Amino acid sequence: MFKTIADPADCEVRSVIQFLNSKKVKPAEIHRQLVEIYGGNVMTDGMVRKWVRQFNDGRTNVHDEARSGRPSVVNDGLVAKSSHNVKVPETPSLPPFITPVDLVDLSVELCGLKFKNPFGLASATPTTSSPMIRRAFEAGWGFALTKTFSLEKDIVTNVSPRIVRGTTSGHVYGPGQGSFLNIELISEKTLAYWLRSITELKKDFPDHIIIASIMCAFDEQDWTNLAKLAEEAGADALELNLSCPQGMGERGMGLACGQVCSAVQNQDLTVIDDYIMGLKALLYFQTLPHMEDWNGQSPPVIKQQKGKPIIDIEGIVHKKLPNFGAFLSQKQAIISELKAHQDLLSDSLVYKRAISEPQKSVPRVKDVIGKALDYVGSFSRLDTAQQMVALIDEDTCINCGKCYMACNDSGYQAITFDPVTHFPKVTDECTGCTLCASVCPIIDCIRMVARQTPYEPKRGLPPSTPIQQVKREPMPAQ
Numbered sequence: 001m002f003k004t005i006a007d008p009a010d011c012e013v014r015s016v017i018q019f020l021n022s023k024k025v026k027p028a029e030i031h032r033q034l035v036e037i038y039g040g041n042v043m044t045d046g047m048v049r050k051w052v053r054q055f056n057d058g059r060t061n062v063h064d065e066a067r068s069g070r071p072s073v074v075n076d077g078l079v080a081k082s083s084h085n086v087k088v089p090e091t092p093s094l095p096p097f098i099t100p101v102d103l104v105d106l107s108v109e110l111c112g113l114k115f116k117n118p119f120g121l122a123s124a125t126p127t128t129s130s131p132m133i134r135r136a137f138e139a140g141w142g143f144a145l146t147k148t149f150s151l152e153k154d155i156v157t158n159v160s161p162r163i164v165r166g167t168t169s170g171h172v173y174g175p176g177q178g179s180f181l182n183i184e185l186i187s188e189k190t191l192a193y194w195l196r197s198i199t200e201l202k203k204d205f206p207d208h209i210i211i212a213s214i215m216c217a218f219d220e221q222d223w224t225n226l227a228k229l230a231e232e233a234g235a236d237a238l239e240l241n242l243s244c245p246q247g248m249g250e251r252g253m254g255l256a257c258g259q260v261c262s263a264v265q266n267q268d269l270t271v272i273d274d275y276i277m278g279l280k281a282l283l284y285f286q287t288l289p290h291m292e293d294w295n296g297q298s299p300p301v302i303k304q305q306k307g308k309p310i311i312d313i314e315g316i317v318h319k320k321l322p323n324f325g326a327f328l329s330q331k332q333a334i335i336s337e338l339k340a341h342q343d344l345l346s347d348s349l350v351y352k353r354a355i356s357e358p359q360k361s362v363p364r365v366k367d368v369i370g371k372a373l374d375y376v377g378s379f380s381r382l383d384t385a386q387q388m389v390a391l392i393d394e395d396t397c398i399n400c401g402k403c404y405m406a407c408n409d410s411g412y413q414a415i416t417f418d419p420v421t422h423f424p425k426v427t428d429e430c431t432g433c434t435l436c437a438s439v440c441p442i443i444d445c446i447r448m449v450a451r452q453t454p455y456e457p458k459r460g461l462p463p464s465t466p467i468q469q470v471k472r473e474p475m476p477a478q
Helices: 008-024 027-038 045-056 076-081 130-139 191-204 220-233 269-285 313-317 326-342 372-374 404-412 436-440 467-472
Strands: 107-111 114-116 143-145 163-165 180-182 207-216 237-240 390-393 415-417 424-426 446-450
Touching: 008 027, 130 143, 130 191, 130 269, 180 436, 191 207, 191 220, 207 220, 220 237, 313 326, 326 436, 372 404, 390 424, 390 436, 404 415, 404 436, 436 446
Parallel strands: 143 207, 207 237
Antiparallel strands: 107 114, 163 180, 390 446, 415 424
């Protein structure tokens, strides 16, 4: 039995490696002997092999080489982790930052069930199998509905192909689709598979809600039996699928029993991070005093182009300069001259964000449920006396002409377009339809502001015009 030597100097251990290596001892055996004498934390097998390679390449010095002043990527923490067989990632990374927004509680109770968050996957292709639901829970989704399953006697086989891009996608390809068209039926997997999956998922994710989506023919006993089996497997709730109009109705199932709305399909499980952080931020903002009247929309951004603040060119040369051709060259020359005589490190050029501490407790999800109901109503409740008009910011305008073309071809011909400067101008004909702001590629370049004059709709002809007169006289200009 050898006597163990504790806390040897690094140079001592390296000297032993150099000695044994010169005697042609294999690196694995060198490591075994080191552990036998110095203990298990002396040096990893990989580090022994590294020193063996250096000695074989001609190195003789067993001491640390002098530093060049450049910071080392190896630190005491990494050495300690390596010595204790803790896996160290190859790419260094900072620990995740925690802010008050991250601490917002998104849990909510509904029908006696407590959901970790209000985001879940509907019964559709993202929940086709147990592993997919497992990945969704690991990603952060709060609940999931299984793909609809049935009794063994009603099991289906899908046709192929069966899913295509929706008609609203246009020329957009890839994962960012607006919708899908499909003739996919319910799950092809057996009842036994789904019952076992529900049991295993509830065991591994006890805090997540699993809703079993089931479908039967128009038979009360079938529905009763399948519901009891799903409940016994551990499902927190049931979805009685009375939808699925394609194919299942012909079997006397789904649509044949009733009809409810279909589920929306999600294409990417990882978007849950954005959903959760977005909702947490929205709830947190309710605690900030200066955002009490916030309507849920992002505040106007700082006037900028390509991330750089707008220079007041008009205040320098007393005229507006567009952003193309010779005008742009002149504008850039003025800006360059200005910056050449400007202290770019001045605090006056730095935008300071106001950091506000919450003055009250963060609301829960249950506190905002139904908030939007007051904004849902009939058209007759809208106030026609509140009229808006478009206002174009010439400083941020890129002179693309999209607003002019949209208004001229699809709107009310209320925008003129200067043939030289390409500056668009909104006229008194503007009806506030917002079409121009919808097609503008620059954020906040076109804003809708309250009309300062009474709105008088262009009726074409006065409402009291006799029909006989219309037939005799030419139509006036619109």
